[in-house]
């Protein structure tokens with residue numbers, strides 16, 4: 150049976166216990182052999198989970214089939230195939246998203262969770278997932294996860310920063326052509342039996358100006374495709390970006406809005422981008438311009454947009470993301486944009502192509518496996534990134550702690566006092582968290598007392614070892 154994914158086995162499932170008094174920091178041992186000290190609210194909410202006494206921590210690696218993986222939101226088969234190829238078979242797949250108690254119940258015993266954009270992993274939800282080792286967002290955006298809460302629990306979050314870039318870019322360019330051509334209205338007309346062949350309001354995109362707000366992976370890819378159609382591209386980004394092709398940067402958002410025939414948004418959801426496009430920004434746009442939003446719903450004031458479309462200040466819009474999106478296909482989609490003839494509405498499908506989903510499935514699954522098997526956090530969005538050699542000929546200790554002075558010296562002191570020779574040490578920190586990986590001779594019998602002492606160093610958030 151494949152073993153070795155997450156360290157200590159023989160931990161009674163779902164049980165955790167206070168460490169004996171020589172430990173000091175009351176760590177609670179969850180499954181997977183990760184030791185999670187409990188503090189504050191977590192300690193309170195953990196009382197139920199800690200009620201079983203007498204669980205045994207042994208030196209055996211946990212069989213991989215005990216590592217429970219929950220994949221929500223119809224994650225692609227490539228993810229499952231990759232996980233299985235690496236020995237992870239304890240996988241539950243759900244087609245849709247979950248929320249509230251249903252989500253908390255579903256992930257209570259999970260060691261890994263895979264989600265897309267509709268599952269919201271709030272602090273409260275994460276508090277309920279005592280055994281959680283890591284989260285995979287099978288998408289680009291990670292705003293649906295409370296990244297700080299995950300970090301405070303020692304849970305790295307991974308995503309797929311590139312795999313659906315091209316799919317979004319293709320959709321956006323297609324939408325720019327459709328909008329400038331006046332196709333949404335003509336499409337509606339034909340469905341109603343109409344036959345409007347007039348050229349009024351229909352233009353070529355060649356020679357028109359596309360304004361990109363956010364010139365990252367997607368924005369710059371849209372830039373390349375749009376130029377190949379003869380569009381003139383301008384962009385605005387808060388970070389200085391290398392202009393690709395003939396694209397030109399703008400000094401301000403307003404300068405971009407004043408010049409563009411089509412404005413397309415490619416920024417992440419952050420406190421700064423929420424409401425980035427409101428009534429004032431729309432007023433600054435050219436009369437009869439178009440707006441495309443395939444970024445995040447809260448970036449646009451949707452009521453202001455609806456008003457501008459009704460008054461024909463804006464000639465059209467293509468909107469893929471919304472302030473409130475249905476959690477499942479069963480829920481009715483509500484929006485002030487419904488029924489407007491000059492609007493293309495799509496159900497957050499910018500990244501929903503077979504090609505993108507297949508790539509994302511494999512990419513994120515690989516990151517989850519690397520973290521579970523070796524401890525690598527390369528590509529984590531909320532965590533110090535540590536790239537590690539494969540854990541083959543060493544026993545590896547992984548220690549996640551609050552970034553406060555003295556932790557490293559206590560760790561090294563402990564190894565020294567137990568006469569354990571360190572063969573490799575990897576440390577990365579950010580202002581809140583430190584992540585240190587210590588390699589020692591393979592199969593070295595670091596006894597339970599040693600491991601408890603390591604887990605009990607004040608500031609420890611989580612500790613596991615791979616043998």
Ligand SMILES: NC(=O)C1=CN([C@@H]2O[C@H](COP(=O)(O)OP(=O)(O)OC[C@H]3O[C@@H](n4cnc5c(N)ncnc54)[C@H](O)[C@@H]3O)[C@@H](O)[C@H]2O)C=CC1
Nearest residue numbers: 289290363364365366367386387415416417443444499500
């Ligand atoms: N509709 C869909 O299905 C999809 C939507 N997305 C969304 O697209 C967003 C962008 O994706 P990428 O281009 O890959 O991200 P990225 O991180 O490569 O680029 C984002 C760019 O926005 C810039 N930016 C941040 N705040 C800004 C502001 N206030 N004003 C101007 N620029 C600002 C950043 O500096 C960066 O260059 C994602 O965060 C995600 O929310 C991504 C994939 C699929």
Ligand SMILES: O=C(O)CCC(=O)C(=O)O
Nearest residue numbers: 265266288289290500501
């Ligand atoms: O495919 C999804 O569910 C979300 C796509 C997206 O918005 C992203 O990758 O950020």
